[in-house]
Amino acid sequence: MMATTHAFAGLTVVSPIAYLVPEFSAPLALGALVGGLAPDFDLPLTHRRTFHFPIVGLVGVVLAVGLAFSAPTAPTLAIAAFVVAAWLHAATDVFGGGPEMDPWRNRTERAVYDHVHGRWLRPKRWIRYDGAPEDAVLAFVLALPALVVFDGWVRIVVLGGLGVSIAYALLRRRLIRWTADWEWLE
Structure with a gap:
């Protein structure tokens, strides 16, 4: 799935809490957005292995959410949102394809x-x-709760992310062909 899809999933999870406790909406959104993107920082390493923890990450979720409930502050809620979104990203990557660049040609079973x-x-x-x-x-569907609950910078980031998502989806298959033409640069 696209990085934006994972970021929007994180925002969807924290949206009900941000709605109920709006004074914590900014740290919840920041934690969810960064957590939704963070696992993909392993792209230059072993992608979907180095920073993806679909099973072990659940332990972190329980601990971070427990801390946020016992001591609800902006930092503890941001950390909990980060950990939940990062785990959700890793756990839901199994519902997509593999990490290969051209899955329509070279499918992997990883x-x-x-x-x-x-x-x-x-x-x-x-x-x-x-x-x-x-x-x-x-x-698009996962962005809707964030567009309803959040305003300000979060709404701007979500709208920008939707623009990136649509452009990427329209160009995705062409990008592989275009980058293959650049092999002479190596």
Whole structure:
């Protein structure tokens, strides 16, 4: 799935809390956005293994959410939102395709690494690849709660993210062809 889809999923999860406790909406949004993107910082490493923890991450979720409930402050809520969104990203990557750049040609059976069992989980391919049309639709649907609950900078970021999502989905397959033409630069 697209990075924006994961970021919007994080915002969707924290939207009810931000609605009920609006004074914490900014730290919740910041934590959710950064947490939704953070696992993909492993792109230059072993993507979907280095910073993706679909099973182990649940322990962090329980601890961070427990801390936020016992001591609800802006930092504890931001941390909880970050951890929940990062775990949600890692856990839902299994519903997409593999991490390959051109899944319509070179399919892999590796969706995300399960550190507990020491093996790769197989992709379900409900979202065929990042930037697929169904990914763009999912991103749009997941952005709606954030557009309703948040305002200000969060709404601007979500609208900008939707623009990026649509552009990426429209160009996704062409990007691979275009980058193949750049191999002479290496």
